[in-house]
Every structure is written in C-alpha cells, then in structure tokens.
Amino acid sequence: xxxxxxxxxxxxxxxxxxxxxxxxxxxxxxxxxxxxxxxxxxxxxxxxxxxxxxxxxxxxxxxxxxxxxxxxxxxxxxxxxxxxxxxxxxxxxxxxxxxxxxxxxxxxxxxxxxxxxxxxxxxxxxxxxxxxxxxxxxxxxxxxxxxxxxxxxxxxxxxxxxxxxxxxxxxxxxxxxxxxxxxxxxxxxxxxxxxxxxxxxxxxxxxxxxxxxxxxxxxxxxxxxxxxxxxxxxxxxxxxxxxxxxxxxxxxxxxxxxxxxxxxxxxxxxxxxxxxxxxxxxxxxxxxxxxxxxxxxxxxxxxxxxxxxxxxxxx
Numbered sequence: 001x002x003x004x005x006x007x008x009x010x011x012x013x014x015x016x017x018x019x020x021x022x023x024x025x026x027x028x029x030x031x032x033x034x035x036x037x038x039x040x041x042x043x044x045x046x047x048x049x050x051x052x053x054x055x056x057x058x059x060x061x062x063x064x065x066x067x068x069x070x071x072x073x074x075x076x077x078x079x080x081x082x083x084x085x086x087x088x089x090x091x092x093x094x095x096x097x098x099x100x101x102x103x104x105x106x107x108x109x110x111x112x113x114x115x116x117x118x119x120x121x122x123x124x125x126x127x128x129x130x131x132x133x134x135x136x137x138x139x140x141x142x143x144x145x146x147x148x149x150x151x152x153x154x155x156x157x158x159x160x161x162x163x164x165x166x167x168x169x170x171x172x173x174x175x176x177x178x179x180x181x182x183x184x185x186x187x188x189x190x191x192x193x194x195x196x197x198x199x200x201x202x203x204x205x206x207x208x209x210x211x212x213x214x215x216x217x218x219x220x221x222x223x224x225x226x227x228x229x230x231x232x233x234x235x236x237x238x239x240x241x242x243x244x245x246x247x248x249x250x251x252x253x254x255x256x257x258x259x260x261x262x263x264x265x266x267x268x269x270x271x272x273x274x275x276x277x278x279x280x281x282x283x284x285x286x287x288x289x290x291x292x293x294x295x296x297x298x299x300x301x302x303x304x305x306x307x308x309x310x311x312x313x314x315x
Contacts, residue, residue: 049258056086062121068307070138076284076297078118080222097127100154111166112191113147128155164197174215193225195236207275208247215275222284243277255280
C-alpha cells in the first residue's frame, strides 16, 4: 500500500452489505491486512490498547457523575466519542499541561460543543485542571459551562456550541500552522447531525483547496441527533464519499475499535497533500445498557439511581 494516494475506503467490519470488501471512491484496493501495517507506524500493542480502554472507562464514569450532579446536559454524544478522545489525548497528541498555550502543541477542536462533558473529563484526567472541578459542571460561577469556553478553561482551544463553526476554526488553525512553519496537527470532532450545517462543507472545501495535510476531521457517526435518526431528519450519507468528493482522504472505521482508530490516525499522519476525514461509526450512549442507541438520551442527564446503575456497568 502506498500512503498519501487519493482514496476513500470503508472497513469491511463496518460494511454489512458487501462480502469482505471495501468501498472506494477512486478504485484503489486495500486489504484487511492494511490495518496491521498502519498499526505498526505508531506503537500499537495490547498493553497500549488496554491502557486506553481504561482511560475511556474513567472518562465515561466522570461524564456520568458530572451530568448526574448537574441535572442537565448531553449524555449520549459525550459517551459515544470517549474511545476516540482517549486515543487522541493519551496516545496521539503532543501537549504540555503545564503550558496549555505552548505554541507547538497539537490542537483539538470539539466542533460538537454540546459534548463538553467529554472534553472536560479528558482535560481533567490529563491534568489541565483538578478533577474535583468537574463537580461544577453547569453551575453558576463555574468555568465549566454547558458548552466550552476557551477563555475560562485551560486546554480548550475553541469556544464551540454553534454547530458547524468548529471545523472552520480547525481549518484556520491548520492554515496558521503552515504559515508559521509549525509542525503541529489539528483534530476536529464533529457530530453526524452537525454535517447538516452548510458551513461545514464550505470549510471542507477550503481544507482540500489549501491541501491541509496537518488537519484531521473525525465524525462521530452515532446516527442520532436531538430530533431523531440523522438519516430521517436530513441525511448526510454517504459521509465518507462526500468528503472524498471534496478532495479529502476519507476512511470509515468502527469508532470503538482501538486498532482501527489508531490505524486511521497513523494513516492521516503519513498522508501528504490533503486533509483526512475519519468517519467513526459509534453507538450513542456507549457503555451503558439503558442509554445506548436511544435518542431520548441526547440531551438528558441521569438521575441518582441511574447514575448508580451506570457506574456499576462501567466498573
């Protein structure tokens, strides 16, 4: 396999309607063994995977506790992306918690800003601020608002919440890095419902035009938004093919499979001349049986009994 060539593919594990094949936008062929090659570029082994799974479990526990104490907030979409964010913060990105504005740091933009509990959980676990501060989520006087504020929370790169704006922020950061001759990388996490915003595709067009190979857009493709199934509200499918049509390298993965997540990040790092989109199929509310794949949990917090049950499942 030659890295950096223009192609868009879907893993067979995520493709139920084809027999052990991938979907390609431009005719390139990649075998299942490709992922073992990609996994070797940046260390992936069972110990690393186990450590990341442990981190994601802690993130999910903190999300549940935070939201239970706050009594409001977005549960489902915070839980669905925990595995992706764990890989980014504890394996992929270079950061300095003692100097959050270090000029050479990698940048993470939570374009789906309503998943702020996930961002706060990972920043606290990473050491940007004390974990006890998480109890202040959505409380008067706390910097941990319902949507992240870059002026009040160390480690937050962009104040997001108005859907569609985060990916545009990320485009600007990636372009600035090139102009400043910096080698940092920029990662933006988008919701699948967010792709219904027109400005997302303006930003996607700009990313391809400027050949921003230091940029990775990750779509949390859990299939649900506040009004129901994404495909029913306004379908953005096929997502990977759309990014590919705009000139991005696009790959579709299982967003809870650590080897696939890390393999896709390796692929993005080795790609030259174009940005990469990772379409991660996830389960909304992942890890908690009574929350998984239920649209009602898009913007609902657990009550004390549900918090106890959820934490028992996450042990």
